[in-house]
Amino acid sequence: MKIILVIIFVIFIIIILRVFYIQVFDYKKLNNYASNLWSRNLPIKADRGLIYDRNGVVLADNATTTSLVVIPNQIKDKEKTADKLSEILNVSYDDIYKHISKKTSIERVHPEGRRLSYEIADKIRNLKLEGVYLVKESQRIYPYDTYMAHTLGFVGIDNQGLSGIELTYDNYLTGEDGAIKYFSDAKGNKLELNEVYEQPQNGMNITLTINNEIQTSLERELSNAVTKYNPDRAIGLVMDPNSGEILAISARPNFSPANYKNYSIEEINRNLPVWATYEPGSTFKIVTLSAALEENKVDLEKDIFYDKGSIKVENATIHCWKHGGHGKETFMQVVENSCNPGFVALGQRLGVNTLFDYIDKFGFGKKTGVDLNGEASGIIFDRSKVGPVELATTAFGQGVSVTPIQQVTAVSAAINGGTLYKPYIVKSINEPETNTVVKENKPTEIRKVINAETSAKVRNALENVVANGSGRPAYIDGYRVGGKTGTAQKVENGRYLTNNYILSFIGFLPADNPKVVVYVAIDNPKGTIQYGGTTVGPISKAVLKDCIKALNVPKSDGGKEKKYKWPDPKTITVPDVTGKTVEEAKKELIGLNVIVSGEGNTVTHQSPEAKTKLDEGKTIRLFTS
């Protein structure tokens, strides 16, 4: 009997120890499991992270809405509830009834009850229906609508990123949803225990390198170009050449992210500035020029070239774009005139290996690695298959296929002192509450392509192109602008299309110390001369002018005079006429249309100011006291 007593006691001790074990060592595990069993969550959606431009302008924002959530088990009178809700939401009784009688612990009334307006939400709230809850939900809005729509992307109904930065940085932008946790019995009824509020963790904010002022300008100009020329496509890209930061990026056709469903997948997914590949045409000559200068193959001022209108390479004859040729010219003039035979000569001086080495070093033929999805790599001739003809055409930008971002990146390297940077658009990612930097992109030097002296020569030559040559439509008074036009025939199924060109211009300023590179390409404009300078030059000029304002670029001296060429109107440098009498002033302003405002006789102000250049016949206003 004593033995049995001892055995019983031992078993009791084992039982007590076992309970102790469960309550102490298994506590965490069991408590987690059990909490999941008991608690029901009313989800509170986290706000998606915002996307800013570099100056804090919000490009992707959130609007707060409410959505309807029901807990079927808590709804006693299903008929009445369905009746009331269907009336307010203006949807069929059956649909609502289906939602509220679903065998689930919690049901989001989707899509009828999503993103409710304040009025509707208020009506539902006032009914105080059992088991019917309104939870906060946030909706993505894009204040600038179509601006850089391809780049920013858009989100779906559940705020999940579906394209662009919204997709690639979805993990950062998506926050962690919070919840109101309440305890429930096994039948789904709410228990009178404390509710736990779990705060939603908002997504992280992203700051882009974009300058919204420049972006606005680019969007406006591309839209104007579309109205004017009705092109197949239009592409614009603005970059800081000294860092690889993208300042503006856009393309046409574009789309409205709020209504992305109305567009084709191609329209939405193809971010042309990084996706499109085409023959660059003459803008590619900058690469040949840089290589020839770096390799000391040419002295632009002293070396002479004779362009008789075509050049024979092996069995092929390559024509200059100008009928009859440019005649005798220095290589500086070859650049200014964008003379094809001249560049063929430069290509021949370099040879296949050297030229293609530079093409590689400038980053063509492979992705730039920009932090945008959908980038293409373009196509460059396989070196082993490059004969004299391929060498010749490559030298002036034919037979290669490149992307806009490659061109802008390469030209940036050619003019910034010779360093190739990796382009990027995301400047930093920040914690929403503390603003702590989670991730930050800094300029990445890929390699030194040419030295600073060569780069200065390239800038000088390209400034000449704008002052004297094919880039003259982009000339801006008082600022030093460099640039190069491009006209590329489009290829389809291995054949050149006739009367179907991509016109492009790549420009930068100030030419002595570039702060910004602007690239604009118009694909197949209608009703215009299909030549780069005249069509795209003015568009680029308008964007460059806005860059001056946006980046506070000071006026610079020592710029090259724009060469007078018929039919360019004559320009007059406005003299300072303030303090003079109206009569005296008028004498000094011969050639201009003078309008006088005010009663007095002495000029107190003039508009425009002294030293600005005005085309002949333009108006100047004089203000008298």
Next chain:
Amino acid sequence: MKKMNLNLFISCIILSLFGLLMVYSSSNIWAEYKFNDPFKYIKNQGLFLIIGIISMYIVSKVNYRKYYKYSNKIFAICFTLIALVLIVGTERNGSKSWFGIGSFGIQPSEFMKLSMIIFTSKYLYNNRKDISNIRKGVIPILLLTIFIFGLIMLQPDFGTGVILVMGVIGLLFVGGVDLKFFFKIGLVGVLGIVGLIMAAPYRLKRILSFLNPWSDPLGSGFQIIQSLYAIGPGGLFGFGLGGSRQKHFYLPEPQTDFIFSIISEELGFMGVIIVSGLFCFIIYSAIKIALKCDDLFGKYLAFGIIFMLSFQAILNLCVVIGLIPVTGVTLPFLSYGGSSLLITLIEMGIILNISRYQK
């Protein structure tokens, strides 16, 4: 008549009052849901507790020798009842083990357990000289026990049956039956189980499922998981009286088999210590009474009762904490159930009476 063991008497009352409180706390939600009356179960249980305490007191005054005298009659009545229940009994939870009287139910097998102990005690007392002879002394009572077990299994009520058999085996052990015999019985049992498993391997899976209840969370593991969800999260300090979450329909019928889970959940480790402590004290006191009893019949009777009660308590606790598979046994004193409480208190009354005759 000497004084009875007052400490034991008071311990029993405290433990059953505590049980009454916990029956209320664990059943009010279900009672409200099923009968629209949260006090439904506590009212029934309270009534039985009052009757039980009065009965315990009265029984403690009744000379236990009378049971020796009326042993056969008591046995005959109980036997008739468990036979009758198979015919006219009401079925509850798939078992035909009740006589329904209004909203009350009486479980004759509970009475049979006591009757069996009285009968066996008398048998051992009368045959104390033949007890070392297995064939003459042990086999007859064993056959009778197995027969009764069979009858109870017809209801079926496996838990009660096992307790009854174990009570008899415990008595045989104390009565001086050769130890080797128990080993043989054990061996036969093990072989039987092995045979059953060989015949149908799924049984092994069933039996082993209690080791990892999560392997079948909605089937055989369900109750154990729900029980652990009560004991674990309660932690050392519990959610406080009335604070159980598992009683909200998660744990099925928490006021009966799994009342210990709710005690752990609401009162934490403290509740467990109180319950275990009281049980141990009651068992210790009762066995001391049995040890001190000069009369062999009284000794067997007290021991048989307390052994059976301890076995039932241990069986219940081991199920609740997941040490053995679910058997469907209630916790004496604490679980809801009128017949069980009444008979437990009457049994304690018998032990208390025996305590009056000590030197």
